[in-house]
Every structure is written in C-alpha cells, then in structure tokens.
Amino acid sequence: MEKRQLGRTDIFLGPFSIGTSTLGNVYGEVKFETAQKLCHEIIKKDKYLFDTSPFYGILKSETVLGKCLQGIDRDKYYLSSKVGRYGLKEFDYSAKRIKESVNESLARLGVDYLDILILHDVEYVDPDIVLQEALPALQQVKESGKARYIGFSCEPLQVLKLIIEKSPIQLDVVISYPHYTLLDDSLSKLFPLLKEKGIGMINASPLVLGLLTTKSSPPSWHYMTKEKLFELKQLISTVEAEYKYPIEKAALQFPTEEPCVPTTLVGLKGLEEFEFLEQILKDPIPPHIFSSIKGKMLNNNITFRDPHYYELGNYSFVDEDTPKSLP
Template sequence: MEYRRLGKTELKVSVVSYGAAPLGNEYRQIDISEGIRSLHLALDLGVNFIDTSPYYGRTKSESVLGQGLAQIDRNRYYLATKVGRYDLDEFDFSADRVAQSIDKSLRRLRVDYLDLIQCHDIEFGNLDQVVNETIPALQKAKQQGKVRFIGIAGLPLKIFCYILDRIEVDTILSYCHYSLNDTALEDLIPYLETKDVGIISASPLSMRLLTNLGSPDWHPSDDETKQVCAQVAAHCRCQGGDLAELGMQFSLANPKIHSTLMGTANPDNVRKNINCLTSTYNANLLAEVQEMLKPIHNRTWISGYPENN
C-alpha cells in the first residue's frame, strides 16, 4: 500500500481508502458479516482511512462500522464522518445540530474522537451559514477534543473555492469528478494546492456508472451518459477487459489526489480494488474507452441549490 500526506493535516493516508456507504445498504441489501469482513480485509491490506456519514443508510453505516471497528486498535485507522445531511431531503447546518450530530456519531462509531469531520453536501445549504456558523461549530468541537481536522464535501466544484476563499479547512472531499468519464477535479487541484488542502476523491466509478452492473435507479446522470457508459462496459467485456478495473486503475494513478475512496461491502471487490494499485492497465483499451466517452466527458448534473452549481 502507498501512503500520501493529506494536506496540512500531516496524516499519512492510504492511497486507497474505505468508503463505508455500502455498509448502510446504499447500493444493495448487504450481509452485515460480509460487510464487516470487507472492512477487516481492507485494514489488513493496508487501508488506514475510513469515511462514513450519518446519512448513509440513515445512521446504519455508522452503526455497522462501529460494530466492525470495536475490536480494532484505534491507532490502526483514521476515521472520518460528516454533519449536515441526515436524509434525502433533510439538511441542517446549524451549530446546535452539528454539535448533537458529532456526539451521536461518536456513540454509534464507538470511538472517543474523530480524525476528520466534514460538512456533507454543502451545496444543499447556505454557503455563508457554512462559513459563519457550521465551521466555527466544528472548530469548537475540535477545541473540545472530539475531532482533529475539518473538511467540506459536495458535488459542485465551485463550492470548494467559495468556502476556501473565506475560511480555512483541512480537506475537501469531491465525488464523481475524477474518473474515466469526468476529470474536472484535475483543473481545481492547483488552487487546492495553494491552500495545502487534503484532496479526497470519492466515487471513482461514478456511483456504478463505470461497472458491468450499470447505474442504480436513483443515479442522477442523464440517459445519454448512462447509455454511453453501458456501451463502454460492453466494449471492455468484448476486449477481455473490465471497465471497473480500468476505472480504478485510472483514478488511482494521479499522485496529486491523496486518497481515493472505494465503496464496497464485498471482500472480493476490496482485494480487486487494492490490486489496481499495482496491476498494469491496457493502454490501448484505455485510449479506446476515453475516445468512446468523449461525447459525455465532464458532463455532470445539478446538485443542491442552482446558485451553488
């Protein structure tokens, strides 16, 4: 496993990190024991950064994660969760709710402190409230020893500049913006480097778009994007390749991204994803896939308030 410095935090995090959303049944109904085995395997293979949220499974992900980590030495991993988003349409970035949320997460996760607390999907909130109320509340939690570092997370890339131009945070978590079909995050990296911010990329397979399974029913991308990605997956199969493997290899290859979250509750997929760090990709197939994806490259969707996109 390779480790990189997570911005100004000085944490040395694994290049592949564990995204615990699947433990909350976000993609399918899981077997809890299998999900916990996937977590333990990831740790055994060198993963040391774990990310979750009370939103994932509406607290189920945190509860299962707490169960899985109960017998693991706390010094073996860095743990991140989030505040602000609690249900599909339930957002609350107020200082009081943030403080309550942290305490509840600590209990569910069965830990005394969090290495990283992140404001979740801030594009659904008032960004000035995040600057003037939410982040100061997180700073207070840091002073109390409940959290070590503070980050922000969301889809539209402009939200990161808005916040970072006004207040200091330690990390950003971007999703669906560094993958075969969307590399928009790359253009933001020079700015993020001037702030010495830790860069976490999530959904390297675009929330299942870049897999043989295809996108889940709730996926917000447009029909053309889904169709093109399905065609690309079929092309990879015909060439003896696997789009998910190629997608992971591509996403993990950028040294400027400090950690990429893999979300899976399947031990076999944990091993496959981590193997992508050292396996050799098919350069010809990659070129073919990138050509096929050109019509929809960097195509995204509106998330949150229009003015935050």
C-alpha cells in the same frame, strides 16, 4: 504500498480508502458478518481510512461500522464521518445540531474522536449558513479534540471553489465527487488552489455512483438521463471489447496515477471487492493500453450532470466558472 500525505495533515494514505455507505445498504444488502469480515481483513493489511456518515442508511452505516470496529485498537485505522445531512432532504447546519451530531456519531462508532469531520454536501445549504455558522462550529469541534481535522464535501466544483476561497476557518480536507474519473477529470482545474491552501483532497465515486460498472445497474436515483445512459453503455461495451479489460479496473486505476489525488474512496460490499483493489495495484493495465482507454473515455460528450447550470441551496451558476450570484 505507496502512501501520500493528505494535505498538511499528518495522515498518509494509500491510493484507496474505504467508503462505507455500502454498510448502510445503499447499494443493496450487506450482511453484518460480511461487513465485519471485510473490515477486519482490511485492518490486518494496513492502516486505512474508513469514511461514513449518519446519512448513509439513516444511521445504519455508522452503527454497523462501529460494531465492526469493536475491540480493534484505535491506532489501527483512520476514521472519517460527517455532520449536517441526515436524510434525502433533511439538512441541519446549525452549530447546536453539529455539536450534538458529532457526539452521537462518536457513540455509534464507539470512539472518542474522529480523524476527519466533514460538513456533508454543502451545495444544498445556503452559503451564508455554511460560512457563518457551520464551518465555525466545525472549528470548535476540532478545538474540543473530538475531531483532528475538518472540512466539507461537495459535488459542484463551482461551489467547492467558492467555499474554499471564502472559508472563515482553515480547512484541512475536502471530499469531491465524481469529478476525477474516467468520464470527467475537471477536478484537476482546482489542484493548484488545493495545493496553495494546503488542503487534502479526498477523491470519491470513481465509478460515478455506479455508472462505470457492468456488474450492476445504476441505482434508481441516479441523475443520468436514459439517453445518456444508453450512450455510455455503448461506449463501455466498445472499450471493453477492444482492450479486453473490465471498465471497473480502468476506472479504479485512473485516480491512482495522479500525484495530486492522495486517495480515492471506494465503497465495498465484500472482501472480493477489496481484493480487486489490491490486484489493480499489483497488476495495473499497461501504460500504452491505459492511455488509449483514457483517451476514448474522457473524449466524449457524456456528462454526469449538466455542467452549465446548478440551483442548489442558494447557489446559481450559469456556466462552469461564472457564479450568477455570490454569498
């Protein structure tokens, strides 16, 4: 399996990494026996990154993952977790809580250190707090040896760019979603900045939080309007009928072909889904067909969320590139 370096870190990852929000039952129940078998089989195959958070299932994802990893040598996997978000509207970016949260996560996961520590969903928190308190606290955690590399996660690309440019510390990693997918490849505009800063970019949500699949309905909390959802379903039906490939395969194959995307997080509910990822790498959609699928999916007016206006935390943007107010 081809591996790519994650920014300036010493971490080399395959095209897919393992998202474990599923172990928190965010997308339906996953029994412990299923989760344990999944994790053990993945680790037998290769050294993968497992990503979790205390927010996923309100501690459940970390707790279940920790039990699954018991007895497995620490050098057999990479581990990433997060701080700062603990509930749907519960955020605490204070330095004190960040340091406490890291210790709590290490205890739940049964490890002495994290390979990656992420400040979770910075767009919902005042940028002054992010820049002046939270990021410096992450740096202190890194210096303590409890996290090897640090960074943040963020959905709006405007905020992602802003925090990267204004960060008072050296960032190692960022997690971005869902802006390098079959519906939206706008993250590519930030590839030069990420390369310049030496930041490793972890792509996430290639299925756009459950939109690019016919196997289940999007979760009830999804942001897309009913009208746009209907439009998307029609597009998917047309593409699948014309090209004879499931939309899931095309969506998961898409980020693997971009050299600037070291890895993509994929949430898994069972071993069958992991085997599907392996099958994509062994037997991808042929280039001439895949090119046509990409053209049809990317050249549409379906957006995950309105790209022209965000009001999150203390950030406001009137369009894709121009901040209305800056910290």
